Amino acid sequence: MSDRDHLSKLTRRLQTNTELSQVEIDRLESLPMQIRTLARFQDVVQEGDHPTQSCVVLRGWLFRYRILESGRRQILSFHVAGEMPDLHSIYLEVMDHSLAALTPCDVALVPHRPLQEFVADHPRIGAVLWRDTLIDAGIFREWMVGIGRRSAFERLAHLICEMYLRLAHVGLAQDHSLEWPVTRTDLGDATGMTSVHVTRMLGELRRARLVALQGSTLTILDWGRLVAAAGFDPGYLHLRPSS
Amino acid sequence: MSDRDHLSKLTRRLQTNTELSQVEIDRLESLPMQIRTLARFQDVVQEGDHPTQSCVVLRGWLFRYRILESGRRQILSFHVAGEMPDLHSIYLEVMDHSLAALTPCDVALVPHRPLQEFVADHPRIGAVLWRDTLIDAGIFREWMVGIGRRSAFERLAHLICEMYLRLAHVGLAQDHSLEWPVTRTDLGDATGMTSVHVTRMLGELRRARLVALQGSTLTILDWGRLVAAAGFDPGYLHLRPSS
DNA sequence: CGCAATGTTGAGCGATTTCAACTGCCGTGG
DNA sequence: CCACGGCAGTTGAAATCGCTCAACATTGCG
Known part of the structure; x- marks a missing residue:
């Protein structure tokens, strides 16, 4: 499986929401990244971390959560293939919650720097990614309701x-x-x-x-x-x- | 009060989170907009609407909410001066909740089109606005917890x-x-x-x-x-x- | 096989809701 | 100027949804 094939999980999903040009898809899929496999309950990032990369889910389920001092845990969301559960960390320095594997997972880690440059160069894709985080927020609202x-x-x-x-x-x-x-x-x-x-x-x-x-x-x-x-x-x- | 003064509520708030250049502030504050005054419980947008503008709170409190068929209501957030409670509608065509005035309010309505062009021309400000919607999502998460x-x-x-x-x-x-x-x-x-x-x-x-x-x-x-x-x-x- | 994690079931309890009556406040109109 | 209506807030009593505690069953894995 080549690198391009990995990120195609992401682009294919984004495309079902917005038309992307072939050029945009190509550039998106050629972003530098690193594959990592996670075991159940293994954290990708933890509350308080200052991450320098965001991940794309390739296989398995991830979940975001917060644990209160009392030990009570709230799961904030589930994430499946093609999604970027911590894309928000691109502009939010400190994690206000943790992200972990619900099942064994493969993820692609994409460094923030090239992602930020990419977004600045391609405002249309910036908009698509931004939109993705807005949908994320919509799901939070629905869970809240x-x-x-x-x-x-x-x-x-x-x-x-x-x-x-x-x-x-x-x-x-x-x-x-x-x-x-x-x-x-x-x-x-x-x-x-x-x-x-x-x-x-x-x-x-x-x-x-x-x-x-x-x-x-x-x-x-x-x-x-x-x-x-x-x-x-x-x-x-x-x-x-x-x- | 000139138009610039109105939007300064927004730029001043954004600036406390990120440095903005004078050029960026000027362009942001000269976006076209329209002032509107709202009475308590007056809706700015409703669930199902396809808004073509987003608002900046100038005075008073706004709140976002959803009402279920059963009549039960969930308030999703409160918003005070300098915030943009429905900035998300810039990239989300259909409102999945409503926005209304909690108190008598003044708001500035900014059309999406020039805002989108502005964001494409000034990626740095795009990032600042994006970040603002990400913080919004962080507040949803906290309420959920x-x-x-x-x-x-x-x-x-x-x-x-x-x-x-x-x-x-x-x-x-x-x-x-x-x-x-x-x-x-x-x-x-x-x-x-x-x-x-x-x-x-x-x-x-x-x-x-x-x-x-x-x-x-x-x-x-x-x-x-x-x-x-x-x-x-x-x-x-x-x-x-x-x- | 045996442990550890997960799931099931019952009984009692408690936080929050529901229903309802009553008070206080404020704006409006006679 | 006061009576009235309506909305917001308060308080009590009873009901209920979901929690806690606890025992036991099941599953999966080394």
């Missing part, structure tokens, strides 16, 4: 809808079936509940015949009813129509 | 700490005292609780002699203890040291 104002049951249903669309968008899910590597504890910390309650609510989802969970394969049995149960509206993902 | 993992009491204390620093940063608060135009209901919708519980927890804060609330003036009686009670760490605001 969920944790603040949705029931535990709705929250879980909502997260499943979201991850299914995001995975399908990069070709990692289809036929309402997806790899689901998120433990009850992770899920609880992402949705603001305890792992015990996650187990119960997941049971409800199963009993309502909305989803089935065998091993780490999650199947959505009734997309329409799941969407309705979650109050899910995909607008906040800002995906292009169809794609 | 709060709603998901902090107690009601901590959440209120935390929000007071945050708003005090943000207001002080633009010269709108000092001596641990600030104008506090947020009703119990607004506060509940911002922190993910009911207005009834806000009343009770605010009572606790008062009884603990952490804050005093007379009319719409909030006074922080013991900053150190309030910060400790909130588990507040200002890192996520990415303010420059001192300033």
Whole structure:
């Protein structure tokens, strides 16, 4: 696999949101970078760090989180292939949260300097990357709405809808079936509940015949009813129509 | 008051985070714009809109929110003078939430087109504005941590700490005292609780002699203890040291 | 095989909500 | 000038959603 092939995960995803010219794609894919493989729970960057590079997810799931003094953890987001979970560090010197591997992962590390120069030279791509961080913020908002104002049951249903669309968008899910590597504890910390309650609510989802969970394969049995149960509206993902 | 004076609210705030050259400040302040005055609860943009301009807060507080079908509301953020609450719409076609006035407000509306051209011509300022939206996202993350993992009491204390620093940063608060135009209901919708519980927890804060609330003036009686009670760490605001 | 991590289930508890009544404040119009 | 209506805030009592604690089952891996 050549370097170009690695970053094509990123450009292919960006392209589904914005047209990119071949020249732009070429320059983007020839950015210097370094591949790294991560084990579950291995940190990419930690709160307080001053990173000098950002990463592109090539394989596996990453997640961002914060841990309070009391030990309580909040997971802030999940990230799958083609995404740049810490692109924000390009202009934010200090990390205000940590980024780690949820599953074994491959990531491409791209140094900030060339990325910044690239953005200055190609304002159109700068805009595309900026937009990507804006969508990221939109997902934070949606999670906030969920944790603040949705029931535990709705929250879980909502997260499943979201991850299914995001995975399908990069070709990692289809036929309402997806790899689901998120433990009850992770899920609880992402949705603001305890792992015990996650187990119960997941049971409800199963009993309502909305989803089935065998091993780490999650199947959505009734997309329409799941969407309705979650109050899910995909607008906040800002995906292009169809794609 | 000339047009330049209006946007100086913005440039002065941006400057406390990044050095700007006089040329950059001049060009930024001479962007076309239009002043508008808003009454409490008047919307600037609504969910589903396709805005063609973004606004700069000149006076008053704005807030962003989403309302679910069930009628439940989540307030996503508060915004004070010098901030651009809907700068994200520069690259996100459809609004995924609404923006409204919390108090009577003056805002400057800046059309997207010249703003986009400006950003393309001045990558350094593009970076500063981008950075501003990244800090915005950092605040969303912090609120998410709060709603998901902090107690009601901590959440209120935390929000007071945050708003005090943000207001002080633009010269709108000092001596641990600030104008506090947020009703119990607004506060509940911002922190993910009911207005009834806000009343009770605010009572606790008062009884603990952490804050005093007379009319719409909030006074922080013991900053150190309030910060400790909130588990507040200002890192996520990415303010420059001192300033 | 055996440990460690993950998941399940039950019982009791507690933080927050819900429902409801009541108070205080302020602007408006008679 | 005062009566009225409406919004915001306060307080109490009961209900509930989700948490804690704890025991046990299951899975995966060295």
